[in-house]
Every structure is written in C-alpha cells, then in structure tokens.
Amino acid sequence: MSKISRQKTNVVQVGTVKVGGGLPVVVQSMTDTDTANIAKTVRQIANLHAAGSEIVRVTVNSLEAAAAVPHIKEALAKKAIDCPLVGDFHFNGHRLLSEHPECAEALDKYRINPGNVGRGRKKDSQFASIVEYACKFDKPVRIGANWGSLDQDQLVRLMDENAKNVIPQSNEQLVREALISSAIKSAEFAESVGLSRKKIIVSCKVSDVQELVTVYRDLSSRTDYPLHLGLTEAGMGSKGIVSSSAALAILLQEGIGDTIRISLTPQPGGERIEEVQVAQELLQTMGIRSFTPLVISCPGCGRTSSDFFQVLAKDIQLFLRNQMPVWKKKYKGVEEMKVAVMGCVVNGPGESKNANIGISLPGSGENPVAPVYVDGVKVKTLKGAMIAQDFESIVNEYVRDNYGNGT
Secondary structure, eight states: OOOOOOOOOOEEEETTEEEETTOOOEEEEEOOSOTTOHHHHHHHHHHHHHHTOSEEEEEOOSHHHHHHHHHHHHHHHHTTOOOOEEEEEOSSHHHHHHHOHHHHHHOSEEEEOTTSSOOTHHHHHHHHHHHHHHHHTTOOEEEEEEGGGOOHHHHHHHHHHHHTSSSOOOHHHHHHHHHHHHHHHHHHHHHHHTOOGGGEEEEEEOSOHHHHHHHHHHHHHHOOSOBEEOOSOOEEHHHHHHHHHHHHHHHHHTTOOSEEOOOEEOOTTOOTTHHHHHHHHHHHHTTSOOOSOEEEEOOOOTTOOSSHHHHHHHHHHHHHHHHHHHHHHHOTTGGGOEEEEEOSTTTHHHHHHHSSEEEEOOOTTSOSOEEEEETTEEEEEEOSTTHHHHHHHHHHHHHHHHHTTOO
C-alpha cells in the first residue's frame, strides 16, 4: 500500500468509525432525501452504506426532520446497518435540538456551519447551544466553513483591519483568511464551551480546485484537528469527477485530509452511490486504501473492432463489486486483487501477466481464443460463447484458493 505519510491529527470517534490520527482516510456521503420521509431516507442510507460509505450525513432542517432521526436510527438498527449518522444543521439547529433532544442523542455527529448559525449577538449563543448538546450526549462536531456561506462578521472584521495595513491583502487573500479563521476560531470557541478537542473535525470547502488546495495547505499548517476534504459543489458527470480528483489527489498525496466526500450532482435518475464509488476509486488508484479488486482494461483501438472486451470489462467490474459484500466477510485481502481484461495481443499478454488474473481477448485478425494468466503463468485458453462465464469461474476459484482462510 501507499507510503504516503499522513498528517498527524487528533483521533475523533464518530460512532464506530475513527477519523484522524493517520488512520485510513474515511469515505462519507450525504442523502438527498427529505429526512422526514423515514422509509425513503433509510433506504438511501442503506444503499450508500452498502456501496461503501462509512459515514452518512442527513439534512436536519425542520422539526419533522429532527423528529424522524431517532426513527431512522432505529430502522437502521433493525436492518443491522451500523452506519454513523451525521446531522447537517443550518440556521435553526439550536431550536431543532432544543425541541427534539432525542435527535441530538440519536445522531453520531453534528455538522455546524459557522457562517449561518446566526448573526450578531445571537450567533455565539446559538452556536454554543448546539455545542452544549454535543457535550451532553458526548458527540463529535464537524465545524464546516463554506465560501458560499461565509461568516460575514468575520469577513467585515478582517476587511476593517486590512484597510489599516500599509500593504493591504487582496480580496482573494481576505476571503481565504476569513474562511480559515472562521473555522479555527469557531472550533476554539466550541472548546471554550466545553467540547473536547478530540471531538472536533474541521473543514473549509470551496468549489474551485486551486483555491481548495491553497486553503487546505494553509489550514493543515495551523491546526491538528482532523480535516474533512471535498469541493462544495463538484458538478455533474466527468466534470465533477475530474474536479474532485484533481483537488483531492494533490492534498491526499501531501498527507492532508482524514475523511473525504465527492460532492457530485447526480445524473437525472442516476444513482447517489456514484459519489461513494468515485471516492473509493480515487483512494484506491492512489494506493491509499483498497476497497474492491481493480480491473485493468485497455482503451481499445483499430485492433479491437469488436466491443466484446468492453462488455467483458464492464461485466467483470460489476461482478467484482457485487461479490465484495460476501467476499470481504470471508476472504481477507481480496480487495487488493488485480484483474486485467485486455483487447488484443499488443499489450494483452504483458498486462495479463502483471495482474493476479488476466485475460487477453482476440483482437481483429487474431485467432479466436483468449489465453488466461494466473499470477504471471498462462493456465488456460478460453474460446466460444461462454468466455465471460468461464472467466468469472476462474476468478471465483482464484479467490477461494488464495484468500480462503478468511483470517
């Protein structure tokens, strides 16, 4: 696995999951259901958790949503789903928790945005009220500043101070400092209210890739709170995937970040779990964590006029993902297995030999046979209409033989 040295932050316990302290980077996601709709929210949390989200956040924006949270936790427990649940509070969290303290007790973590917890004299008291519930029920808190909802009081103070400087900072520098100082000062205030330093996670999220890198480099140099990484709004499809990967890969490579979310806009009718899969694939391709066996496949060219290898690569990837819920309980280390599905003789045999299991499919003009390699040795040649099924059987057999102790 990776030799990346993680920044040594505090360890924060979120339900059954530990965040920080150089421990494996945690994948999290967020529901997009109306939290008051208990059945729908439970179903989506279950899907996200099954896909690999280790922490799931839900919106708590109304009295109905707050009242629903304990029932959601109860329904998850009945399904034996032990997924830490985070309550996302904006504007009225202090009131919701005061009227529904059972919500405060049921949640595993609270998320507070210092930019919209209140204004003026009300801000500190309303922020403190939420923190007091965290103290009462021994819950951690993520203090998440966003540049889209920046603490205006903090920004105004910095602007006033900046106007007195001989060499004033740029507007970009001021906004960046307002974002970072808002998060840090809010965390320090939470400590003064009584919250343990080991109960605080911090984030400073923006939607610009270069700005995110700059902000988190500065933030990580100024605090030992565990850091949550992610763009505020990554976007849809390839744009969202590329933006998130570009920003987070730089920071993760530098050892910055303890938990991540890929904030993708789902395709219409698309699966919410895509953001979980992208987060896992980012961490796995960087060698930071392993979640499911990787499929290496070639892009195709004029030698691969048939789409058979494309279909097989897709089917094998889906097969591996579908098997993982069962495999990970029985076969330790199977998530690190590599499978190659190649389309022709140019790189096919070589890549297949370098994987744990590889198949080199016939390209245009090649003999209609597919040699299979196991740990670098050719063991079989497949042909005919059952190549896909035969190859899946070989993969299953390899898993049983090589990871079968389950210890």
